[in-house]
Amino acid sequence: MGKKICWIIIFITLAMNVVMLQFTVHSYLGRESNQVYVYSGVAVISGMSTVITYLIWRKKEYNENA
Amino acid sequence: MNDKKYTKRNQSNSNSDMVNLVNNLDQKTDLKYNRRAFLKTAAGASVALGVATLPLSVRTLVGAFEDDSDHVEIVKLSELPKGSSVKFNYPTEEDSALLVHTKSGELKAYNNACTHLMCPVFYEEKEEVLLCPCHKGYFDLNNGQPIAGPPQRELPLIEVEVINGVVYAVDRKYRHG
Ligand code: FES
Numbered sequence: 503m504g505k506k507i508c509w510i511i512i513f514i515t516l517a518m519n520v521v522m523l524q525f526t527v528h529s530y531l532g533r534e535s536n537q538v539y540v541y542s543g544v545a546v547i548s549g550m551s552t553v554i555t556y557l558i559w560r561k562k563e564y565n566e567n568a
Numbered sequence: 569m570n571d572k573k574y575t576k577r578n579q580s581n582s583n584s585d586m587v588n589l590v591n592n593l594d595q596k597t598d599l600k601y602n603r604r605a606f607l608k609t610a611a612g613a614s615v616a617l618g619v620a621t622l623p624l625s626v627r628t629l630v631g632a633f634e635d636d637s638d639h640v641e642i643v644k645l646s647e648l649p650k651g652s653s654v655k656f657n658y659p660t661e662e663d664s665a666l667l668v669h670t671k672s673g674e675l676k677a678y679n680n681a682c683t684h685l686m687c688p689v690f691y692e693e694k695e696e697v698l699l700c701p702c703h704k705g706y707f708d709l710n711n712g713q714p715i716a717g718p719p720q721r722e723l724p725l726i727e728v729e730v731i732n733g734v735v736y737a738v739d740r741k742y743r744h745g
Binding site: 530 | 604607608610611613614615617618619620621622624625627628629631742743
C-alpha cells in the first residue's frame with residue numbers, strides 16, 4: 503500500500519466518522535436504538551481502520567529516512 | 569556591498585554567519601514535517617469522532633433495559649367528553665403529557681413539552697390543533713408533527729389503550745408518522 507493510499511484512506515474514514523457521529527446523535531435523540539448501534543459500530547470500525555492505516559503509513563514514512 | 573558579493577554570501581553553506589542563522593529553515597523538510605503533523609491530526613480526529621459515538625451506544629444500551637411500557641392509568645373515558653383534554657405524566661412523573669379526545673372521537677396523546685423550548689403545549693379546541701403559546705408553535709393533532717412556528721421536531725407520541733372504559737398509556741414513540 504502506497505503512502506498516498508494511506509492518506510486517502512485516512513481522510514475517507516475521517517469524513518465517514520463525521521457523518522456517522524451526526525447519524526448516531528440523530529438516531530440517539532430519536533430513540534432508535536438499533537440504528538445507534540449500527541452507526542456507532544461503523545464509526546468504531548472506521549476509527550480502527552484509521553489507526554491501522556496510520557501505523558502502516560508511519561512505518562513507510564519513517565523507514566524511508568532511516 | 570556590491571551585488572555580486574551579496575549573492576555569494578547568500579548561498580547555503582557559506583561561511584557567513586548571517587546566512588547560517590537561517591539555514592535551519594529548509595523549505596523541503598519544513599513541508600514534510602508539516603504534512604506529517606497534518607496527517608497525524610486528521611487520524612487523531614477520525615479516531616476521536618469514532619470513539620465519541622460510543623457513549624451514545626452505551627447510554628442506549630442502558631436505556632434499553634429500562635422498561636417504560638407499563639400500563640399507566642390516565643382517566644376514565646366517561647370523564648373525558650369529546651373536544652376536551654386532560655394532562656397526565658408519562659412515562660415518569662417528570663414527563664408531562666396531554667391526552668386529547670378529539671371531536672371525531674379519537675384519542676390522541678403526546679408528551680406536551682414543546683420541541684422548541686419545552687413550553688407546555690395546549691389543545692386548541694376550536695381549530696383542533698396543539699398550540700404552544702410561547703412562540704406560537706403549532707402541531708398537528710393527528711400526528712404530532714409541527715405545522716407552523718419554530719418547532720422542528722414532532723411531539724413524542726404516546727400510545728393509549730382503552731380497557732374497561734379506562735384509558736391507559738402503554739408506550740411512547742419518539743419518531744413516528
Ligand atoms: S417553546 Fe414552543 S414554540 Fe417556542
